[in-house]
Amino acid sequence: MTAVVRTEGLTKFYGDRRGLEDLDLEIRPGEVFGYLGPNGAGKTTTIRLILDVIRPTRGRVTVLGTDPRDARVRARIGYLPGELALEGRERARDYLAFLGGVRGGVSRERIDALAERLEADLSAPMGRLSKGNKQKVGLIQAFMHEPEFLILDEPTSGLDPLVQQEFLAMVREVRASGRTVLMSSHVLAEVENVSDRVGIVRAGRLVAVEDIAALREKAVRLVEFHFDAPVPREAFEGLAGVRDLRVEGASVRCTIDGRPDALVKAAARFTVVHMVSAEPDLEEIFLTYYSEEGGHHARAGV
Amino acid sequence: MPVLVSKSLRDYRRSLVGWTVGITAFFALYLSFYPSITKDPELYGRAALAKFPGAMRDLMGGLEDFTSGVGYLHSLVYQLFGPMLFVVCAAILGNRALAQPEESGTLELTVTLPVDRRRLVFERFAALALGLLGLAVVTFLAVWALSSAVDMNVAFDRILAGHTGILLLSLLFGTLALAVGAATGRRGIAMAVVGVVAVGGYVVESMGRNVDAISWLRWISPFHYYLDGRPLYQGFPTGDYLVLAGATVVLLLTAILAFDRRDVGV
Numbered sequence: 001m002t003a004v005v006r007t008e009g010l011t012k013f014y015g016d017r018r019g020l021e022d023l024d025l026e027i028r029p030g031e032v033f034g035y036l037g038p039n040g041a042g043k044t045t046t047i048r049l050i051l052d053v054i055r056p057t058r059g060r061v062t063v064l065g066t067d068p069r070d071a072r073v074r075a076r077i078g079y080l081p082g083e084l085a086l087e088g089r090e091r092a093r094d095y096l097a098f099l100g101g102v103r104g105g106v107s108r109e110r111i112d113a114l115a116e117r118l119e120a121d122l123s124a125p126m127g128r129l130s131k132g133n134k135q136k137v138g139l140i141q142a143f144m145h146e147p148e149f150l151i152l153d154e155p156t157s158g159l160d161p162l163v164q165q166e167f168l169a170m171v172r173e174v175r176a177s178g179r180t181v182l183m184s185s186h187v188l189a190e191v192e193n194v195s196d197r198v199g200i201v202r203a204g205r206l207v208a209v210e211d212i213a214a215l216r217e218k219a220v221r222l223v224e225f226h227f228d229a230p231v232p233r234e235a236f237e238g239l240a241g242v243r244d245l246r247v248e249g250a251s252v253r254c255t256i257d258g259r260p261d262a263l264v265k266a267a268a269r270f271t272v273v274h275m276v277s278a279e280p281d282l283e284e285i286f287l288t289y290y291s292e293e294g295g296h297h298a299r300a301g302v
Numbered sequence: 303m304p305v306l307v308s309k310s311l312r313d314y315r316r317s318l319v320g321w322t323v324g325i326t327a328f329f330a331l332y333l334s335f336y337p338s339i340t341k342d343p344e345l346y347g348r349a350a351l352a353k354f355p356g357a358m359r360d361l362m363g364g365l366e367d368f369t370s371g372v373g374y375l376h377s378l379v380y381q382l383f384g385p386m387l388f389v390v391c392a393a394i395l396g397n398r399a400l401a402q403p404e405e406s407g408t409l410e411l412t413v414t415l416p417v418d419r420r421r422l423v424f425e426r427f428a429a430l431a432l433g434l435l436g437l438a439v440v441t442f443l444a445v446w447a448l449s450s451a452v453d454m455n456v457a458f459d460r461i462l463a464g465h466t467g468i469l470l471l472s473l474l475f476g477t478l479a480l481a482v483g484a485a486t487g488r489r490g491i492a493m494a495v496v497g498v499v500a501v502g503g504y505v506v507e508s509m510g511r512n513v514d515a516i517s518w519l520r521w522i523s524p525f526h527y528y529l530d531g532r533p534l535y536q537g538f539p540t541g542d543y544l545v546l547a548g549a550t551v552v553l554l555l556t557a558i559l560a561f562d563r564r565d566v567g568v
Contacts, residue, residue, distance in 0.1 A: 014568055051414045054565035075416035085407030088313070098309050102415045141411075 002065045004029050004149050004180045005050055010059035012045050018204040019045035023059070025199060025206060027182055032175050034191030034198035034212070035184040042204045043184040044082050047153050050182075051079060064149060075103050078142035082153035082184070084134055086126040092137045093122040096144065103145045114140045117170070118163055131158040143170060150174060152183040156190050168194050188219075217258045225252045225267045226274040235270075239263055306422060310429030314395055318433050321391040325437070326444045328387065332378045333448040336371070340453075343369035361508050363529070371454030376534045379445060380464040385528065386500070388437070388468050392476030393496040395433055399426035400561065401483025401492050410567050419562045423484055427554050430476050438469040456534065463533035470546040471528045475500060477550045481557035487566070499524065524549070 005027040012019040020042040027033045037043050048054045049061055052068040066073045086095070093111070100106030115122050120136035121129065129137065135158040142150060150171075156164050171194045174181055185191045191198065192212055199209045210218075233247040236254070239262040245254045256263055260277070267275075311318075339346045347369040354362060363381035367373035400423070403409040413419065442465040449456050475496050482492035503523035507530070510517040520526045527546045531539020 048565075048567075053410060053413055054568060055563075071416050071418040071421075073416075074414055077414070079411070079414045081407075081410050083407055083410075085410070087406060087408060089316070090313070098305065099411070099415065101305050102417060104416075 002029075003027060003062075005061070005063055005182065007046075007049075007061045008059055010046070010049060010061050011057045012049060012054065013057045020049070020201075020204045023201075023206055025209070027180060029180055030175065030178050031196040032171060032181040032183065032194050034188075034195035035182060035201065036186065036188060036191065036198050037184075037201035038186055041201045043186075043201055044153055045204075046201070047079075047082075047151055047182070047184065050151065051077070075145075076148045078145065078147035078150045080138045080142040080150075080152045080155055082157075084138040086129065086134050086137060088127050089125045091123055092120070092126050092129065092133075095126060096122065096137070096141055099141050100144060106144045111140060111144055114144055117166055132160060132163070135159055136163065139167060139170075143174075146179075148179050150179065150181045150183075152181065154185060155183055156185070164190075188215075220255050220257055221260070222255050222276075222278040223253070223260065223263065224274075224276040225272055226250060227252075227267075228271040228273050231270050236263070236266055239266055304425050304428070306417060306425040307429045307432070310399070310426055311433060314398065314429065314433050317391075317394065317398075318437060321387075322437050322440050325384075325387050325391075325441050328383065329379055329441060329445055330448055332383075333375075333445070333452055333454075336374055336452045336454060339369055339374060356512075357509065360512055361505070363508060371449070372456045372460070372534055375445075375449060375454055375456055375461075376464070376532075380468065380534050381529070382504070384441075384464075384468050385471055385525070386504075388434070388472035389475045389496070389500050391437065392430070392434055392472035393479040393493060393500075395430050396476035396479030396496075397483055397489040397492050399423075399430060399480045399483065400557075401479075401487055401489035404483070404487040404567055405489060407567065413566050420558045423480075423558045423561050424554070427477065427480060427557070430480060431473055434469060434473055434476060438465055438472075441465070460534050460537060463538045466538070467528040467531075467533050467543065467546075470543055470550070471524060474524050474546050474550045474553070477553040477557070481553045481560070484557035485560035485564070487564075 003026045005025065007023050007025045010023040010025075011021050023042075023046060025046075035043050035046065045054070049056055050063055050068060051074070061068060064073050064076055068074075086092070096106075096111050097108070100111065111122070114120075115136075118136045118139060120140060121133050122137070124133075126134070126137070135155075139152075139155065142152060152171075156167060159167060171181055171183070175194075175196075181194075183191055183195070188198070192215075195212050197209060197211055198215055200207045208215075227250045230249045231247065231252065233245075236242065236245055236247060236252055241257045241259060242254050242263055243257060246252070252267070254263070347367075361382075363377055368377055400409065403412065412422065417425075442461065445465070446458060446461050449461065478499065479489075479492045479496050482495045483489060486492070503525045506516055506519045507523040507525040510520040510523075520530070524546065527539075527542040531542045533539055
């Protein structure tokens with residue numbers, strides 16, 4: 001099967017400023033690809049290149065087997081911009097009908113069903129919608145024509161947790177029907193539950209592409225245990241994967257690399273009154289990459 | 303009607319209705335003064351000439367025959383105020399085609415629709431042209447009806463010629479705004495260019511009649527191809543109007559080529 005997206009040496013400079021450099025990326029049919037990186041790393045630049053909003057400085061990109069400059073291919077794509085602008089007195093319902101019409105027709109029932117699912121208000125003038133409601137309208141327009149390929153730039157920003165769950169369910173349904181999703185985020189937690197693979201981009205360069213399960217094993221996690229009585233430091237020293245150990249009276253703090261198994265078993269010998277395990281944050285995963293295999297990238301990424 | 307054209311016209315609707323009502327009211331107000339002018343043409347004719355110094359009179363189009371129906375209509379509607387009101391309206395609509403949505407961010411989703419960029423520019427131009435046509439038709443009928451009501455004795459086809467000129471002139475400036483917006487994505491730049499070309503062009507054309515040093519510049523002023531043929535007195539200046547239409551086509555092609563090759567929203 002041909003790749004949904006294939007880029008070769010894709011590079012974009014804005015004047016002297018690098019947006020993206022030498023991106024070689026393949027997104028396979030039927031997968032959910034999470035595209036991670038801090039703000040300004042090049043995620044939106046990549047997405048805009050794929051959609052022909054901006055043109056590459058050099059390199060090539062093909063989407064669904066064709067050049068993105070062919071406007072027809074865009075009817076098969078659903079796109080949620082990272083900074084969605086909706087304004088004016090027009091009602092969301094009318095705007096959605098317009099977008100659906102240009103993309104080949106979307107039934108009113110389909111729009112209503114999605115609106116109900118996300119609890120979106122389609123009757124108010126778009127300029128007066130809250131950020132969350134605008135984002136819902138953006139999601140509806142991206143999903144409504146059942147595109148083969150969905151490109152979602154920071155899709156969960158502004159959504160409350162319940163709607164986020166509904167959105168993730170919609171993404172899973174898209175994958176179940178064999179269609180492909182590219183979604184970007186700066187928070188791993190947002191994409192890790194639905195993504196098959198993630199790509200990590202930093203300072204305009206693709207640092208790694210990983211299966212999500214493999215990435216989770218690499219994630220560095222900050223863990224804290226609080227016990228009912230002071231614990232001896234020796235009990236926690238030398239455990240597999242444990243780093244930066246600090247034992248202060250009845251509390252233990254450390255970071256763990258990979259599986260927490262050894263640490264949990266060591267802690268289980270004492271009486272645990274409280275434990276905190278921070279979600280691995282992307283920044284720390286980056287640091288892991290830079291300290292281990294990152295030397296090469298760090299040099300190239302200057 | 304292509305869906306992008308109808309969508310743009312829907313977006314422009316409120317603005318167009320506002321301009322139509324405003325311009326019609328403006329014309330109606332001035333035409334309603336005409337009967338009192340005809341009661342004492344000597345007084346008002348002299349007053350108009352005496353009130354303004356020579357250069358100022360040139361700017362107002364001469365004011366020579368201010369008290370005749372055609373002179374009054376020309377001086378107050380077709381010389382300066384009518385074209386300028388239309389030009390401002392056209393520049394605002396021309397900016398709404400690309401530059402304004404690009405600055406506000408709404409253009410991003412539009413360019414990811416399965417519509418070729420060149421077609422997008424063309425359809426936005428078509429909406430601009432149709433919008434201005436609507437404005438021109440309504441205000442034309444209003445001027446014709448009012449001028450008949452106050453017995454100005456200006457022939458229907460002369461008013462039509464003047465109004466056609468205003469339409470072509472404003473379409474040229476609207477397309478100029480659209481083209482600058484298509485090339486730069488900045489509506490401030492587009493407005494500045496339209497402002498300089500419109501005000502500069504008008505001054506050059508009106509003053510240049512009597513100032514040799516700048517008279518050669520009249521050939522590049524868009525207003526020259528509207529005012530010089532004196533459509534209200536002499537009917538359609540066909541050649542001049544073709545120049546306006548041709549320049550509009552050139553600007554449209556420039557806009558299409560410029561927009562097709564550049565990054566949007568950066």
